[in-house]
Amino acid sequence: MKILDAKIINTAHGLETYLDLIENSEIKEIHLPTTNNPSYEIQFGIKYFLLKNEKYYDSHKNYFYICMSSDFSSTTLKETHIESLFAVKNKEERETTKKLLGEWFIKTHTYKESINKLINKIKTENHCTEVDNQNKAEKIKFLKKLLELTAEDLEDASIERHVELHI
Template sequence: MMDLLNAKTIKTTHGLELYLDLVETIKIKELHIPTISNPYYEVKFEIDYFLLEEHKYYDLQQNYFSIVMSENFSSIMLKESEMQSLFGVKNEKERKATKQLLGEWLIKTSAYKEAIIQFLNEHEKHNTKGEENQYTKKLTTFLKKLLELKKMDIEQALIQRPVYS
């Protein structure tokens, strides 16, 4: 059953974007822990929403963004994906509204929390006999930090645009 009271809408030049707090609308697509060549934690989310266009029916959209954290978790950045970016084709006002959506609504939804918990449970299930290695410890710590994010963390985060060669 859809809980429309827990939905969020953003008005853009392309129509209304309707975001629902449903488990199937938020998925973790990639997760990286720090390495020598890339000293950051990063999780890439797929966000599904409905685009309601004037004089048309709705259209399901799938877009992506990443949350990037420094190795010591002291800084956070939002990162646009190269393709199907949640922030893509939006003007500055719409980008600001999308960032506000992430801070005020998304990180507080059950769907966001459930996506992280499911990923954590799946990883622990594949961990052989509970043996914790350095990778598993880092991954678990990062996922728990994602569950602790606050509105201010997102609001103060810079948005990194893709670099095209």
Template sequence: MNLLESKVIQTKFEKEIFIDEISNIELSGFQYPNKNFSYYEMMIGVDLLRIRNNEFYGTKKSYFGLKITEDLQSIVIFEPDLQSIFAVKNEQEKQAAIELIDYLLIESPKFKELVRHMIYNNKQANVVSDMEIQEHNAKLSVLEGLLNVGNLDVKMAVQTKNIAC
């Protein structure tokens, strides 16, 4: 029997269930540091099954962002403006979301497999100019760093936005 790894975020109204499969994880929006911004940045999306009143209520994609320092020694998790995994959650529910993110970045074999696949595809890319080569090498370094998050001395902090009501 092949059991799937899953994680559950229990909210006030429903259960949000992440099933650890490559098809349920998305890495997008890779940005490079520039003179105004000293981080690499990317968005990670996870598909969550929603269960309300013990019935399937649909799925949703939730996102969180990563800011990674140029020296690849520090990762900051941030809350995106739209479809945030932290949206409409109390502190306890946000802590459960952080535990899911921690699992995804450090332990998830499917996340690591997705990153390895992205590294392979990047290595196959045809880059020509010096700028493309620099960006290509930087992206490879960041992706390879994501494979070793659990082995590095990485500081993790969550930046959330305070919205006045």
């Protein structure tokens, strides 16, 4: 029998229950710094269960970005435009969610495994050009930095709205 690591956040909408299961987390996209957006960005999706009125559970998947400056010296959390992990939460609930990400999520087996799987996938991709190989190396460097994040890095991070740049 396996004992699951879980956390619960009490919100105005019910109890959000987060489980450390690989199927409850996904990496949706990763972006390298550009002239228009000078940060590394990775979008995570987290599935959780919402216990409403202590009567029934409802499953949700919401998203957020972890962003790092190009020199990896600062970290920011960003909300997605839809299905944001921080949406419909008051200031206290947003801070509690940020604390959950720092004290629990980045320390879970799920977080580490999803990043390591992506690193391995990127390593096995065949690239033809020098630019492709540089992007591959940059993505791996960023992913390895994500494995070094601390609770303090995320607790000190601001929460901003993600700006989608259309080129």
